Amino acid sequence: MSTDLLVQASGLSVRYGAKTALDDLNFTIPKGRVVGLLGHNGAGKTTLMKALVGLKRAEGTLTVLGMDPVRDRVALLQSACYIPDVAILPRWARVSELITLMAALHPRFSAERARALLRRTSVNPSDKVKNLSKGMVVQAHLALVASIDARLMILDEPTLGLDVLSRKSFYEMLIDEWCDGERSVLISTHQVEEIESLLSDVIMLNEGKVVLDISLEAMDRRFVALSHDAGAAEQMAAAHPLLRYRLQGSGARTHAALFDGEPPADLQALGQRVRPSLVDLFVALTRRPEMDRTQF
Template identity: 45%
Template sequence: MAALIEAKDLTKKYGAHVALDRANFTIEAGRIVGLIGPNGAGKTSALRAILGLTDYEGQLTVLGREPFRDRTALMNECCFIADVAVLPSWLRVDHAIDFVAGVHPRFRRDRAMALLAKTQITGRRRMRELSKGMKTQVHLALTMAIDAKLLVLDEPTLGLDILARRSFYDALVNDYMDESRTILITTHQVEEVENLLTDIIFIDRGRIVMDTSIEDVAQRFTAVSVSSAHLDAARIEKPFYERQILGKVVLYYENGDAQKLAQLGELHTPSVADLFVAKLSGGTA
């Protein structure tokens, strides 16, 4: 399948600061990809480039287009929520729907209305009168009513309480996602999204640290809880990271020999969050 997003040596500089440093990655259609990194790692720069919001160096194609030159056409097939709090305060809910229906060829008004009908929000209210959670619901209803091939979400739940976060992701997976769509999410709250992702891309200091599918994670990575007796033997197997928990040491291996490792302690597949910490801190915690 042709890649939906393809970045080759993608670089973005702000003066002397290099936000993206020759990043290479591809995103295939039908996936839910998490672009994960600490604050200031270059996540937002990568998204801005993908969405045509900034210029960049290197090669980048999104849905077969160059995003910065072709943003208007790209936005026919791609939509994004870059932070939930960006609907202007003066905008009325019904006007927002009218506007998007007026300018977007793939917007389905009935779908937006159905999504909003599930909420307490009435049409004549202005954004400034709505709570942050309600604004999110409006923005989601607007966005999910667009038949887009690619949906990009930048820290979509920032500033939301746990209830709103949960319903946000539930709606995303249950009401929106299907084979024809691709979702790209950035977040630094890894735990929150790890169950819905099919692929993860780790980014740190502008570089791609890891780009893999969740299935691959189980194949490639092993975590072993080792008691102190086996610690030296375990270290010989070249763990890339180790961490102490409750008297035991957990060692992380990439492409380790499962049979050997099983003799040293209890094996399990690291969670995305663990892997993230392990990959990004490099060495001992």
């Protein structure tokens, strides 16, 4: 495995009895990337993250930091961090005591860094966990885990329970203090609009399958949206775009059509190129058959 690839998956599948949660996934995560893992509830995101840290046995080939996540789990967790969607800390402890405990348990944990990160939150080291709000518990948990000198951080809805300012502060900390061009982050979240500007890549799951694995730079080159007025709607629809949707604003071109690749030249003459958002693409590639989003 190349040292530039922190994660490499080939033919990765996970089954719960008769149900297939992950179906023949193939993807890589290079170093120095911030990867968004997107999908509807039940798409397989949490199962994939658990497989990456050895909490779920998978079929196929999976290496994380050059290791087998199940066989080498103890060694792997020296250099990989996983934050699940529920932050749980012992209610009896003070935050300062948790810092001391982490320093004793994890050889790559920095107490100094944890205190520095906590200064960017509303949590004081002297606070008892039982007196913290849900959002403050999340902040403390994130600060503790982010103080481990890891090469890969896996975050499952990391800012669940935080208000918008706290979420912004966390992502700023993550990018400014943790991402250094060598480490990579995999973030699963439903707050796509908030993190799109942070991402370098996206892996999109739909019903256990990868429907998109691409850098945002390549995404901008590949997918094209055309804004158009209502009079061009039928011609746009006849070209079978991935998605037709309304644009915000009160101008004449209030509709848009999203295409995978260059639209036909005659259609380009009827519209104006606009950048499709990651949310637009997510809707286009993960829509359920029973939902018709082509109607205005």
